[in-house]
Amino acid sequence: MPEQISTHYGRGMNLTDRIANDLQSSGFDLSNLRPSDFEPIDEFHFRGRAATVQLLEQMKLAPGNHVLDIGSGLGGVARTIAEEANASVVGVDLTPEFCEAANAISNWVDLGDKTDFLQGDATDLPFPDNQFDGAVTVHVAMNIPNKLAMYxxxxxxxxxxxRFGIYDIVQGEGGDVLYPAPWATDASISQLATPAEMSNYLLQAGFRILHEEDSTAESFNWLKERATQPKPTRSLPVTTQLLFGDTAAEMTQNQLLGLRERRMLTYCFICEA
Known part of the structure; x- marks a missing residue:
């Protein structure tokens, strides 16, 4: 399963070079970029950077805190936390190509000193006990069968x-999820749990749940607007199509239908260790 997941996201490409080449060929200077410039690809979870900031507001972090991002992808969530909370963030992701690209992007936007990205397994973290002042995971558990081990x-x-902030896609009451989806081309690597199952895993892991929220309607409206709005005259060429190719448009339509029919939900938990 881990190899299938890594292959799904990595797709055998040199992401760092692809991103750099696309940016430079479109006239962008790698030394004059901001973290928010990369939102279309490195915060491609529902509601983007705004959702990360909303999660961060409930984390109660202090400047200089040491934060863990589990399933960090291309590092957008970690960079937002580093930038907004003045925190030091370590990201862990199963896909080596993501970790390499995440470190490169952080260096391009002058956040390399506040973020670091390592290849690793969310169910077997390479850190000692009691190390972090906070942790987040954003749109990650959909691929993890053993969610209890992760938590x-x-x-x-x-x-x-x-505090531990979770913002994930969960199984809704409206029927089976439609594929392909960004996290899985078919059901073989999709491991959605219901909100009740997620709550149970978190409690079993020893967390106290402080807050939970269903944001599915907001996610549907956000994606609908994003899918229909005209493309800006000058925008970064780095989009989710770089990751998913010609299936990106089909994935968007499947997600719109899935959210509208509540086949899939977006859900947030704020917990305390």
Missing amino acids: QEAHRVLKPGA
């Missing part, structure tokens, strides 16, 4: 009383 590991590496 137990998060609890283990957090300091007592630290």
Whole structure:
């Protein structure tokens, strides 16, 4: 399963070079970029950077805190946290190509000193106990069969009383998810849980749930607007099509239908270790 997931996202491409070449060929200067410039690809979860900021507001972080991003992808969430909370963030992701590109992008936007990205497994984190002041995971659990192990590991590496923010896609009551989706081309690597199952895993792992929220309607409206709005005259050429190729448009339509029919939900949990 881990190899299938890594292959799905990595797709055998040199992402760092592809992103750099696309930017330079479109006239962008790699030394004059901002973290928010990369939102179309490095915060391609529902509601983008705004959702990350909303999650961050409930994390109660202090400047200089040490934060873990589990399933960090291309690093957008980690960079937003580093930038907005003045925190030091370590990201862990199963896909080596994502980690390499995430470190490169952080260096391009002058956040390399506040972020670091490592290849690793969310169910077996390479850190000692009680190391982090906070942790987040954004649109990650959909690919993880053993969610309890993932949350137990998060609890283990957090300091007592630290907060854990989860923003994920979960199984809705409206029927089976439609594929392809960004996290899976078919059901073989899709591991959605219901909100009730997610709550149970978090409680079993030792967390206290402080807040939970269903944002499915907001996610549908956001994606609908994003899919129909005209493309800006000058925009970064780096989009989700770089990751998913010709299936990106089909994935968008499947997600719109899935959210509208509540086959899939977007859900947030704020927990305390």
